[in-house]
Amino acid sequence: MIEIEGLTKTFGEGPTAFTALDDVSVTIQSNEFFTLLGPSGCGKTTLLRTIAGFLDPTRGKLTLDGEDLLSKPPHHRPVNTVFQSYALFPHMTVSENIAFGLQMLKRPKAEISATVSEMLELVQMTAMADRKTAQISGGQQQRVALARALAPRPKVLLLDEPLSALDFKLRKEMQLELKRLQHETGITFVFVTHDQEEALTMSDRIAVMNAGTIRQIGGPRDIYDHPAERFVADFIGDTNFLKAQMLSTEGAGSKVRLSSGAEIMAKPAQGEPPATNGASVTLAVRPEHADLCDPNGALLAGSLKNVVYFGTDTHYHVGLESGEMFILRRQNQPGHTQNWATGDRVGLDFAPGTAQILKD
Amino acid sequence: MRKGFDVRRQPGFTAIAMGCFILLYLPIILLVAYSFNAGESIAIWEGFSWRWYASAWENEQVKDATIRSLILAASSSAVATTAAVLAALATTRSKPWRGQTVVFAMVNQPLMVPEIVTAVSLLIVFAVVKSFTGYTGLGYLILAHSAFCIPFAYMPVRARLQGMDLSLEQAGSDLYGTPLQVFRHITLPQLWPGILAGAMLAFVISLDDVVITEFVKSAGQDTLPTYMLGQLRRVVTPEINAISTALLAISVIMVTAFFFINKTRK
Numbered sequence A: 001m002i003e004i005e006g007l008t009k010t011f012g013e014g015p016t017a018f019t020a021l022d023d024v025s026v027t028i029q030s031n032e033f034f035t036l037l038g039p040s041g042c043g044k045t046t047l048l049r050t051i052a053g054f055l056d057p058t059r060g061k062l063t064l065d066g067e068d069l070l071s072k073p074p075h076h077r078p079v080n081t082v083f084q085s086y087a088l089f090p091h092m093t094v095s096e097n098i099a100f101g102l103q104m105l106k107r108p109k110a111e112i113s114a115t116v117s118e119m120l121e122l123v124q125m126t127a128m129a130d131r132k133t134a135q136i137s138g139g140q141q142q143r144v145a146l147a148r149a150l151a152p153r154p155k156v157l158l159l160d161e162p163l164s165a166l167d168f169k170l171r172k173e174m175q176l177e178l179k180r181l182q183h184e185t186g187i188t189f190v191f192v193t194h195d196q197e198e199a200l201t202m203s204d205r206i207a208v209m210n211a212g213t214i215r216q217i218g219g220p221r222d223i224y225d226h227p228a229e230r231f232v233a234d235f236i237g238d239t240n241f242l243k244a245q246m247l248s249t250e251g252a253g254s255k256v257r258l259s260s261g262a263e264i265m266a267k268p269a270q271g272e273p274p275a276t277n278g279a280s281v282t283l284a285v286r287p288e289h290a291d292l293c294d295p296n297g298a299l300l301a302g303s304l305k306n307v308v309y310f311g312t313d314t315h316y317h318v319g320l321e322s323g324e325m326f327i328l329r330r331q332n333q334p335g336h337t338q339n340w341a342t343g344d345r346v347g348l349d350f351a352p353g354t355a356q357i358l359k360d
Numbered sequence B: 001m002r003k004g005f006d007v008r009r010q011p012g013f014t015a016i017a018m019g020c021f022i023l024l025y026l027p028i029i030l031l032v033a034y035s036f037n038a039g040e041s042i043a044i045w046e047g048f049s050w051r052w053y054a055s056a057w058e059n060e061q062v063k064d065a066t067i068r069s070l071i072l073a074a075s076s077s078a079v080a081t082t083a084a085v086l087a088a089l090a091t092t093r094s095k096p097w098r099g100q101t102v103v104f105a106m107v108n109q110p111l112m113v114p115e116i117v118t119a120v121s122l123l124i125v126f127a128v129v130k131s132f133t134g135y136t137g138l139g140y141l142i143l144a145h146s147a148f149c150i151p152f153a154y155m156p157v158r159a160r161l162q163g164m165d166l167s168l169e170q171a172g173s174d175l176y177g178t179p180l181q182v183f184r185h186i187t188l189p190q191l192w193p194g195i196l197a198g199a200m201l202a203f204v205i206s207l208d209d210v211v212i213t214e215f216v217k218s219a220g221q222d223t224l225p226t227y228m229l230g231q232l233r234r235v236v237t238p239e240i241n242a243i244s245t246a247l248l249a250i251s252v253i254m255v256t257a258f259f260f261i262n263k264t265r266k
């Protein structure tokens, strides 16, 4: 179990000081697949480097299974890293790279060569075992970096966008392999990615980061269905934002009034006391949760601005009467005839309890 | 349309460049040519012969000075390179520390202080040490040469370290290498070209030093350059040319090797 408390990292001093991590607190369970997700520059790599020991935080606590990590140098931490830039040793072959950690741990020769072949097989690099690392492709380097970090069987594996250079098919394969490894080895995975789909499909829990802070932590479903704030709703998946007015809170739901005057039940913001009645709030509605309908008696109405065909589904861009733009997504079914054309006046509908109220 | 500025098309540039090349290389070419002179003069050509090479080879004083020069160059290059590697590590691989700039300047001091000043100061210091210890061996020369060779060994090593990806060393320590193991298995193998280049530069610099050697050496401690200087005060024969040509050959080979190593391993 990794416990991180109040971790802060400030680069530089004085007017040029930059806070890359701002009071980050999180507990990562043993053998959890924990993903850090966030836009470029939000501090994901900085957090990983602090856990690995390459950076000393300005403030904060970091323990692994109750043991303080910050007082230990990197080579005493049972943590391995798959570097974003791979950082393979250029003067060694692929198998020498993979063997390095085990050699430093003074494991017996037989064990080392057995583990190395096992790892080579795992990342499908057996044929290139004796190549220098400069003589293999970017995707292959990434796989060697993964094998090298896995070989010593650390307690925690830190992965900094380990699959970003792989093509679609190989990436899917490696995703499955990583999940399998996590189950079989009991290693805790701290995984960094830009790719929200990858995060949603692989993670036990996801931390969504922005500007050095963790905005929300939760399971993939939690994060997707109950985004706590506008940033998270916007970053994970596509979302439509609607202005609304809070009417009342009834049990687990809240009644809101939309810009059209229609009233509907929505999910209240997580972990927040419900907004006061009459307050204006923002609603998040996923594109696939809404549907087109007859404008008469619909929740919202507007004119159809654009229809974009995507193969599996079609996106409809609706300019609402309130001036907001709403994008909705309908799956293309066989025999599904399209009833709407650009310029039509259309209605919008979504079920009660699907819209999420966001904290401001 | 007007073409961009091109140095080669400017009138006079070719002539100036040629002039510089002639000034630089003509004396050297003449020196090499007359080392093969059959006659006794360094100015009148009397035909080709290996005579002066043979004579230099058999000259006990030359032999003695050559051996001393090589020992001196090898040991001071070794000492200087070791010190330079440590200095380069301290100035590139540690957190910025107070006085780092001062140390950087001190390491490079021999490049800035006039050689004659260093020579005189060393003469004074070593005279005192000699009178106390009675030691008159080669140690003084090795120390002195090591000192002024350090910046030459330091520069290529430092350049190499700065060009090296820090994350490699981090990966080494991430994979349980102690700082010493990381240095041995990760840093050093990639640093070799820089170290070799630095050592060779230091060797060449030590090999042809005159000023400091002349001031620091004890009696009977001639190196090749100081021996040649001494000869100039007497009769000058093409033997000097032969020795110079041999020295030149060594220097050229080493400097060429230096560029070669720097190029291929980068």
Ligand SMILES: Nc1ncnc2c1ncn2[C@@H]1O[C@H](COP(=O)(O)OP(=O)(O)OP(=O)(O)O)[C@@H](O)[C@H]1O
Pocket (backbone or CB within 6 Å): A011, A012, A018, A020, A038, A039, A040, A041, A042, A043, A044, A045, A046, A047, A084, A194
């Ligand atoms: N050594 C440093 N000195 C100053 N600023 C730094 C340093 N290292 C990182 N930063 C800054 O800290 C912020 C966070 O960087 P970090 O590498 O953690 O981002 P990231 O989330 O991993 O981004 P990406 O997804 O692009 O890899 C960035 O704005 C970066 O410019």
Ligand SMILES: [Mg+2]
Pocket (backbone or CB within 6 Å): A044, A045, A046, A084, A160
């Ligand atoms: Mg990063």
